Amino acid sequence: xxxxxxxxxxxxxxxxxxxxxxxxxxxxxxxxxxxxxxxxxxxxxxxxxxxxxxxxxxxxxxxxxxxxxxxxxxxxxxxxxxxxxxxxxxxxxxxxxxxxxxxxxxxxxxxxxxxxxxxxxxxxxxxxxxxxxxxxxxxxxxxxxxxxxxxxxxxxxxxxxxxxxxxxxxxxxxxxxxxxxxxxxxxxxxxxxxxxxxxxxxxxxxxxxxxxxxxxxxxxxxxxxxxxxxxxxxxxxxxxxxxxxxxxxxxxxxxxxxxxxxxxxxxxxxxxxxxxxxxx
Amino acid sequence: xxxxxxxxxxxxxxxxxxxxxxxxxxxxxxxxxxxxxxxxxxxxxxxxxxxxxxxxxxxxxxxxxxxxxxxxxxxxxxxxxxxxxxxxxxxxxxxxxxxxxxxxxxxxxxxxxxxxxxxxxxxxxxxxxxxxxxxxxxxxxxxxxxxxxxxxxxxxxxxxxxxxxxxxxxxxxxxxxxxxxxxxxxxxxxxxxxxxxxxxxxxxxxxxxxxxxxxxxxxxxxxxxxxxxxxxxxxxxxxxxxxxxxxxxxxxxxxxxxxxxxxxxxxxxxxxxxxxxxxxxxxxxxxxxxxxxxxxxxxxxxxxxxxxxxxxxxxxxxxxxxxxxxxxxxxxxxxxxxxxxxxxxxxxxxxxxxxxxxxxxxxxxxxxxxxxxxxxxxxxxxxxxxxxxxxxxxxxxxxxxxxxxxxxxxxxxxxxxxxxxxxxxxxxxxxxxxxxxxxxxxxxxxxxxxxxxxxxxxxxxxxxxxxxx
Numbered sequence: 001x002x003x004x005x006x007x008x009x010x011x012x013x014x015x016x017x018x019x020x021x022x023x024x025x026x027x028x029x030x031x032x033x034x035x036x037x038x039x040x041x042x043x044x045x046x047x048x049x050x051x052x053x054x055x056x057x058x059x060x061x062x063x064x065x066x067x068x069x070x071x072x073x074x075x076x077x078x079x080x081x082x083x084x085x086x087x088x089x090x091x092x093x094x095x096x097x098x099x100x101x102x103x104x105x106x107x108x109x110x111x112x113x114x115x116x117x118x119x120x121x122x123x124x125x126x127x128x129x130x131x132x133x134x135x136x137x138x139x140x141x142x143x144x145x146x147x148x149x150x151x152x153x154x155x156x157x158x159x160x161x162x163x164x165x166x167x168x169x170x171x172x173x174x175x176x177x178x179x180x181x182x183x184x185x186x187x188x189x190x191x192x193x194x195x196x197x198x199x200x201x202x203x204x205x206x207x208x209x210x211x212x213x214x215x216x217x218x219x220x221x222x223x224x225x226x227x228x229x230x231x232x233x234x235x236x237x238x239x240x241x242x243x244x245x246x247x248x249x250x251x252x253x254x255x256x257x258x259x260x261x262x263x264x265x266x267x268x269x270x271x272x273x274x275x276x277x278x279x280x
Numbered sequence: 281x282x283x284x285x286x287x288x289x290x291x292x293x294x295x296x297x298x299x300x301x302x303x304x305x306x307x308x309x310x311x312x313x314x315x316x317x318x319x320x321x322x323x324x325x326x327x328x329x330x331x332x333x334x335x336x337x338x339x340x341x342x343x344x345x346x347x348x349x350x351x352x353x354x355x356x357x358x359x360x361x362x363x364x365x366x367x368x369x370x371x372x373x374x375x376x377x378x379x380x381x382x383x384x385x386x387x388x389x390x391x392x393x394x395x396x397x398x399x400x401x402x403x404x405x406x407x408x409x410x411x412x413x414x415x416x417x418x419x420x421x422x423x424x425x426x427x428x429x430x431x432x433x434x435x436x437x438x439x440x441x442x443x444x445x446x447x448x449x450x451x452x453x454x455x456x457x458x459x460x461x462x463x464x465x466x467x468x469x470x471x472x473x474x475x476x477x478x479x480x481x482x483x484x485x486x487x488x489x490x491x492x493x494x495x496x497x498x499x500x501x502x503x504x505x506x507x508x509x510x511x512x513x514x515x516x517x518x519x520x521x522x523x524x525x526x527x528x529x530x531x532x533x534x535x536x537x538x539x540x541x542x543x544x545x546x547x548x549x550x551x552x553x554x555x556x557x558x559x560x561x562x563x564x565x566x567x568x569x570x571x572x573x574x575x576x577x578x579x580x581x582x583x584x585x586x587x588x589x590x591x592x593x594x595x596x597x598x599x600x601x602x603x604x605x606x607x608x609x610x611x612x613x614x615x616x617x618x619x620x621x622x623x624x625x626x627x628x629x630x631x632x633x634x635x636x637x638x639x640x641x642x643x644x645x646x647x648x649x650x651x652x653x654x655x656x657x658x659x660x661x662x663x664x665x666x667x668x669x670x671x672x673x674x675x676x677x678x679x680x681x682x683x684x685x686x687x688x689x690x691x692x693x694x695x696x697x698x699x700x701x702x703x704x705x706x707x708x709x710x711x712x713x714x715x716x717x718x719x720x721x722x723x724x725x726x727x728x729x730x731x732x733x734x735x736x737x738x739x740x741x742x743x744x745x746x747x748x749x
Contacts, residue, residue, distance in 0.1 A: 006359050007367035026399040033396055037387045040428075109382040110400055111359035111374070181306040274362035277355065278297060 013263075016270050020113045030120035034095075035127060049128050050135045053083050057139075060200050072202060074143040074241075080136050081240040082199040082233045085158075088129040089165050089229060090190055095121035096169030097176050097183050104280045114273045115266065118173040122166050126158070136240070148243035157235045157246075160255045164228050167262035170269040177279055178272070197229045198237075228254050228261070285371060286333040287452055287483040288357055293366035295327040295352050326352035328507040329366070334500075336372075336451075339484040341494040341515070343522055344504035350487040353504070354454050357485065372451025372483065375401055377442065384441065386430035390421055393429050394444055401448045411447045418473070419443035420466075439466060446473050453477060455486040464718070471497075491519050492681065492712050523711055527613040592700040596628035596635065596664055596690050601706045603686075612707075616714035616722055620677040624688045625669045626700075632664040636695055639672050640687035641679075642704060643720045649679070655693065664690070678721045681712035 020027075039045040057080045064070045064079070072078050099117040100107060107114060140147065176182040198206075206220035223230045231254040235246045299322040326349040334340050342350045355361040356368050358376050383400040384393045394415055398408040416425055419439040421432075429437060446453075455474070474497065478484055488494055494501060494515060501518040503511040511518050604621040605611040614620055622639060638653030654661060654670070661670070686708060689701040716722045 004359065004370045005367055006356060006370065007363055023399070023402060025404045026402070029396045029399040033385050033388060033392075036392065037385055040387045105382050106400065108360065110376060112400055112402065179307050181308075185307070277360040277362075 013267060013270065016113065016115070016266075020115060020119070023113050023116055026112055027116050027120050027123065030116060031124045031127065034120060034124035046131060049131045053080060053087060053132055054135055056083055064200060070201065070205075074145060077136070077139050077143050077145055078202075078237070078241055079200055080139055081237055084129055084132050084136060085161060085233060085236050086194065086197065086199045086229075087132075088125045089161065090194070091125040091128065092122040092165040092169050093172060093186060093190060095125065096165075097172045097186055099169070100173045100276060101176050101180075101280065107276050107280055114276055115170060115269055118169040118269075119166060122162065122169050125165075126162060129158075140240070145241065146243050148239075150239040150243060150245055153239050153246060154236075157232060157239070157251070160235075160251070160258050161232050163255070163262045164232065164258035167258065167265035170262075170265040174269045174272050174276075177276055193227075193229065196223065196227055197233055198223070199233060203230060203234050224250060228257050285336070287336045287338070287370070287372055288334040288485065289367075289369040290330050290332050290353075290356075291367045291369065293327055293330045293356065293363045293368055294325060295349075295356060295361060296364040297324045297326055298322075299324055325507045327356070327363075330507075330509055331366075332502065332509065332512065334483060334485065336483055337478075337481040338500065339478050339486075339498045340500045340502060341486045341488060341498040342502045342504055343488070343491065343494060343519070344510075345526075348504040349507050350504055351456060354456055354485065354487055357452075358454060370452065373402065373449070374452045374454060375445050375448035375450030376454040377445045377456065382441070384429050384437070387428050389428055390416075390419075390425040390432070390440060393440070397441070397444045398448065401445065403448060407449070411449070415440075415443045415447050418447065418469075435463070435466075442470060446470070446477070450477075450482060452483045452485065455484065455488070491523075492717060495519060495712075523613070527611070527709075589703045590701065590705065591703075592690070592698040594700055595630050596626055596632050596699040598624055598688050598690060598700045598702055599627050599667075600625045601686065601688050601702070603706075603708050613709045613711050614677055614679075615711050616677060616680055616716075618677045620674040622672040622686060622688070623669050624672065625667070626664060626690060627667045628664040632690070632692070632699065633662065634693040635661055635664045635699070636691040636693060637661070637670045637672075638687075638689045638691065638695075640704075642685045642687070644683040644685065647720065649684070649720055651687075653691075653695075655695075676724070677710070678723065679710045680714045680716050680720060680722050681710050682720065683707060683709050 035046075039048070044051065057076050060079045060083070061076050064072070065075050096118040099121045100114060103117055106112075107117075137147075172182055172186060203220060203223065206223055208218050208220050210217050210219050224234070231250050235251055235254075238244055238246045330349075330353070342353060344350055352361060354376070356363055357370055358374060359370075383397045385396065388396065391412075394412060395405070395408055398411070399405075403411070416422055419436070419442070421436050421440060424432065424436065429440070432440070453474070471493070474484065478497070484497070486494070486497065498515050500512065501515045502509050503518050503522050511521055602610055602623040602625070603612065603614075604623060605614060606619040608621075624637060624639070636653050636655045638651065640651040641649045643649055652672070684707070685704045686706040687701075687703050688705070689703075690699040691697060691701075692699070714722055
């Protein structure tokens with residue numbers, strides 16, 4: 001039997017994780033709800049998860065091979081292997097930001113660990129990512145891109161992305177309860193983020209030395225260090241498109257950064273979660 | 281935890297809400313606020329230093345007027361709100377009947393929603409698998425279980441929500457004013473189920489205005505008022521004290537209202553409503569111009585209903601209606617069986633020969649209970665002139681618990697001209713306590729039982745009453 005003590009004291013992170021684990025069935029059902037509800041009202045159903053990135057791939061391929069030729073071989077695969085994880089990330093943030101506010105009726109009426117809401121969004125988007133992977137593999141076969149053993153590192157890169165996305169999603173979900181213009185700001189931010197991340201271009205085109213305001217800046221390195229998504233996307237591309245080993249030092253550094261962001265995001269979330277019931 | 285330990289403990293709990301009259305809703309406002317800290321903030325203490333404990337297996341109710349802090353209290357137990365001071369200690373699994381079907385997703389089927397809602401209540405899949413058939417049976421939706429709930433009727437929706445919450449195998453059940461689910465049959469079923477849970481040792485905490493249900497279900501009642509526990513103890517004792525207070529409080533309000541009304545009338549006479557003009561056009565040309573009511577309220581008047589309407593020529597006015605109890609004292613709340621007198625004060629500006637004084641009583645939900653008048657009752661008043669009052673007396677009030685709305689009117693003999701019609705204007709209450717609970721009246725009736733000897737062939741076959749349809 002569980003004794004719950006409800007008092008003004010700040011909850012502890014480890015206790016919350018334990019509670020969330022007890023509610024894993026809820027997380028599972030929220031993920032299912034998310035996926036089922038999304039596909040139930042559309043004729044093509046889950047085919048959209050495949051079709052949407054393929055159509056986007058087509059658009060970018062036309063832009064970057066015909067209109068602005070970039071001379072990247074097998075561009076469709078090049079862009080698709082970055083587009084899929086980016087969609088997962090963007091979907092997690094777009095969904096995560098409304099995950100608490102959008103379930104106001106639930107949050108105001110029933111107690112459950114509120115972090116289950118953003119978590120389920122990130123996981124549902126992750127399932128979508130997995131469902132779209134066959135499309136990528138099919139494209140790789142079409143373009144005769146070899147599958148290498150480095151592909152086995154895919155789950156590791158995915159885990160790093162999951163940790164990073166969850167940290168950001170928790171943060172924005174909580175912030176949106178108190179400031180409803182978080183969504184508007186996020187929209188612009190995501191747009192900028194997309195172009196700052198090497199999704200449609202190769203990170204190697206970024207200059208290693210550029211004079212900015214009189215300082216010599218290594219733009220490529222800065223992009224890697226300041227933007228964990230740049231590193232995550234680059235890693236996907238290395239193991240899928242290039243079929244070569246990832247830069248392990250960068251991967252580890254990104255993993256650590258992501259973990260820090262998750263802890264900070266989670267800490268912020270549970271610090272204010274007690275007020276959701278009255279603020280929403 | 282020892283079995284004797286309490287299920288719920290409130291240890292000096294206070295809950296403060298900060299009412300930001302214009303809380304920053306965007307970053308811009310928030311930034312501006314940083315430099316201008318004198319924001320318009322008001323504090324509201326929903327609960328103040330509240331301590332009590334509820335034993336395992338006990339059923340308690342929290343009563344009190346709206347805003348007394350009852351719902352906040354349940355939300356503190358539930359963990360939806362965090363106390364500002366003190367601690368709430370809850371030992372056991374909670375299930376809450378706060379908002380039925382809150383977690384339902386319209387696009388998912390009944391089956392999928394049972395699993396979703398069950399897991400929101402903290403159940404694992406195996407437990408839900410096990411409970412599933414019971415939930416479906418209880419909700420009476422077997423045929424619709426694989427249909428998206430957006431196609432459900434509101435009754436089915438509520439029933440399913442109730443069924444999931446009530447089957448969640450709680451140690452502690454929180455109920456907030458949801459005993460009024462579905463039709464009467466389902467309500468009875470819900471009540472039985474709650475009584476059943478109580479028998480099995482589930483601790484029950486309810487918030488309700490249905491004092492009858494509270495009396496039936498609970499071992500102890502807490503009366504909350506102004507963020508404090510005003511009285512706690514046996515249901516009969518606390519409910520009686522609460523009702524006394526409500527009646528007294530209403531009287532005070534009425535006196536205040538009557539005063540205000542009198543002031544308002546002296547300051548600004550109300551415009552006659554449009555109906556007056558229609559009636560006036562039928563009066564002879566030499567008749568005095570139509571006017572609004574002129575008499576000041578000089579008599580104690582019952583509480584006015586917010587939706588009250590009034591029309592007439594105002595040649596004779598009803599200046600007030602007073603309800604009197606058996607002792608002839610002004611009252612707002614009565615017991616079934618009391619002598620009930622409605623005293624209708626009038627001020628006739630011209631002589632009205634053989635007037636018709638009429639009244640009507642409606643139940644709170646609009647049902648017309650009765651509508652007698654002096655003409656149909658054969659009570660002739662030769663003339664109304666100047667001031668006076670007419671009493672409508674019910675010796676043995678047959679109404680059962682509830683709020684009732686009273687209409688009073690003065691017409692001419694032929695009921696063709698309304699002099700003053702106060703439609704659904706006054707309110708009185710009948711306190712719970714009558715043995716009957718259903719409907720609106722207790723008819724003066726009795727029961728008789730006769731067994732029939734089936735071997736006696738000479739007995740005639742029972743004649744059936746006509747059936748509907």
